[in-house]
Amino acid sequence: MQFKDQIISYFASRRGDLISDVCRVVRIDSVKGEAKPGAPFGPGPRAALDETLKIAAEMGFEPQNFDGYCGTVDIGSGERQLDILSHLDVVPVMDDWTVTKPFEPVERDGKLYGRGTADDKGPSIAALWAMKCVKDLGIPLTKSARLILGTDEESGSGDIHHYYSMNPEAPMTISPDADYPCIYIEKGGCGGAFGASYDEGEGARVISFTAGTRTNVIPGLSSAVITGVDIMTVAAAMSDTSAKTGVRFEAKKDGDIITLSATGLGAHASLPMDGNNALTGLISLIVSLPLGGGLYDKLKALSELFPHGDWRGKALRIDMEDEAGPLTIALTVLKAGNGVLDGRIDSRVPLCSTEENTKDVIAAALEKNGFEPHIGQHAPHYVPKDHPLVKELMKTYREYTGRDDEPLAIGGGTYVHGLRNGVAFGCTMPGTDNRMHGADENAVIDELVISAEMIAQVIADLCGS
Ligand SMILES: [Zn+2]
Secondary structure, X not given: OOOHHHHHHHHHOOHHHHHHXXXXXXXXXXXXXXXXXXXXXXXXXXXXXXXXXXXXXXXOOOOEEEOOOEEEEEEOOOOEEEEEEEEOOEOOOOOOOOOOOOOOOEEEOOEEEOOOOOOOHHHHHHHHHHHHHHXXXXXXXXXXXXXXXXXXXXXXXXXXXXXXXXXXXXXXXXXXXXXXXXXXXEOEEEEEEEEEEOOOOOOOEEXXXXXXXOOOEEOOEEEEEEEOOOHHHXXXXXXXXXXXXXXXXXXXXXXXXXXXXEEOEOEEOOOHHHOEXXXXXXXXXXXXXXXXXXXXXXXXXXXXXXXXXXXXXOOOOOOOEEOOEEOEEEEEEEEEEOOEEEEEEEEEEOOOOOHHHHHHHHHHHHHHOOOEEEEEEEOOEEOOOOOHHHHHHHXXXXXXXXXXXXXXXXXXXXXXXXXXXXXXXXEEOOOOOOOOOOOOOEEEHHHHHHHHHHHHHHHHHHHEO
């Protein structure tokens, strides 16, 4: 591999400089704020963008600022071949950090702690240093590469919508904002809302049901209010259902009213097998009780369409699987009371899924059971394994790390979802837990350095002669 030795020896003496530049940007609180003139996502993201573009200018680049939405740094001349897409905004912090404060980065045991060190300020600065390396080593380029620094990845990607409304995509895009070795499939999505109204009825019945807050999260907690059934019957059903589902239940009695609560395990909706859905668990309990009324009937219908534990959609007959992995589906939100029910579904679909074999099937099943569906479907993101970009990324990864991992197919979406030939590339190594989005977020310094090296190599290979 041409230039590899020079690239590695270049970074051998520049670890400290790279880390100190990461710290300059991590010190800026760039959580999304109120829009101000020139700062469409608030003053924090704008300040982080300004500081990063200042570092680029100090390196001798001529950065551009696109109205405070994105910044860009270019290297090479001629036709653009490669975009590198990263971001400088961060998710909010809480006061549960133990190693340091979120915006006071410290190095400890080979890791750099601070909000954004891993997602995605560290990788952004690693990419910038990769460009400086190519420039300082005088590696000849016949095409150009552009680093695009976004400021709204965490809250809807308004940054790149603005940027791409004015600028074309490069023929290839990498995004150091996920995992190594690289992500070549991001499943499509199917889901949305459904509603129903019902007669509350009288006597033994379900009065209300509450579970879930966000469509893309498997709920770990749920609760319901029932009436007209004796507490001993409820207790027996609780231990029965608990044994079957692993969901834990509690009941509180107040006169003839019983409040049920359920505890499962929360998870991201793209990985329902990692959680234990407290919503479907509580429905399992309720439908085993001698109750009636309109809401009971609705829950019974849902228990048949979305049985607890059926995350592959077998009951709906939409279970399918291919190179992208299995279809997953979860009932994630359900609120009902006073005759009105409102629910949410999240499904992640493989390459073989179509509106006809997925969305239409779910919608028809819901309609048949008296629910009104409002669901949509979007396509998977797929760059084949034998595409020149994926081959280049895998060759570089294997050459620099000595590892033989395979490209990844995931259920979530990354920053490049929908971009032509966009592939997420790093910067987290397999097996590393960097507490992304949580307390004590950190980046392994060796991983940032090797990321800078590999991105330099990719620029040299894809934009060189
Ligand atoms: Zn990110």
